[in-house]
Amino acid sequence: MPEALPSEMLEHVAERFRVLGDATRLSIVSTLLDSGEQNVGQLVELLDAGQANISKHLKVLSKAGVVTRRPEGTSAYYSVTDPSLMALCSIVCTRLREQVSAEARNFAI
């Protein structure tokens, strides 16, 4: 019987969750999912953040294989390529909503 979480993978799985555990990075992937491929400048403007900051986060995301970089001229276009991302986020969102409503029920008691 397979373990729920193989011990050799623990650190890797944690690392993946850590990549997603930052609001700025989530806002980047959210933007890419909503509006499709964007270059760094566009993301900087849309998210109202520092250029260096966005670049760094994009590096983290691309190193993790969440996004892919497509250079074009002096620009770099990024898009989400991780097919599991939507599922992960949607599971977490659903769970969070469940917890909120469960808490509301407890409060009512």
Next chain:
Amino acid sequence: MPEALPSEMLEHVAERFRVLGDATRLSIVSTLLDSGEQNVGQLVELLDAGQANISKHLKVLSKAGVVTRRPEGTSAYYSVTDPSLMALCSIVCTRLREQVSAEARNFAI
């Protein structure tokens, strides 16, 4: 049309991922999933970690609603109560394996 990741939830979703983004915490939930409910002392022994450390992580996990605490005598028994946990971990594991094999293919080319 709903956004992939509602902006009001960004920080909450990130926080949830952050809770799972630690190898020690993952080893705790992994143990609880494999062996069922355990008290703090048992976890300390199984994971060969400091008691204060485990207690702190359990607090984080229980605050996030991932595990539940059941006091009994001077002990405290914890178990996983988040139904989404398995799905999350299994998605990440699968994705990681995909990436590894994809990398292996690229290397072969």
Next chain:
DNA sequence: TGCTTTAATCGCTTCAGGGTCATATAGTGT
């Protein structure tokens, strides 16, 4: 009322990583 056991908390140190500014690098056009 102590005494023991178990867990939670406090104080502390250390380190990873997020943010920013400044600089380097790379591509484009003149």
Next chain:
DNA sequence: ACACTATATGACCCTGAAGCGATTAAAGCA
């Protein structure tokens, strides 16, 4: 070659959190 633009990187500061030892708190028992 030079200037201009877009992105990446380096240096730095600073906060958050992990880990540890010591202490406290709570439950059970003599």
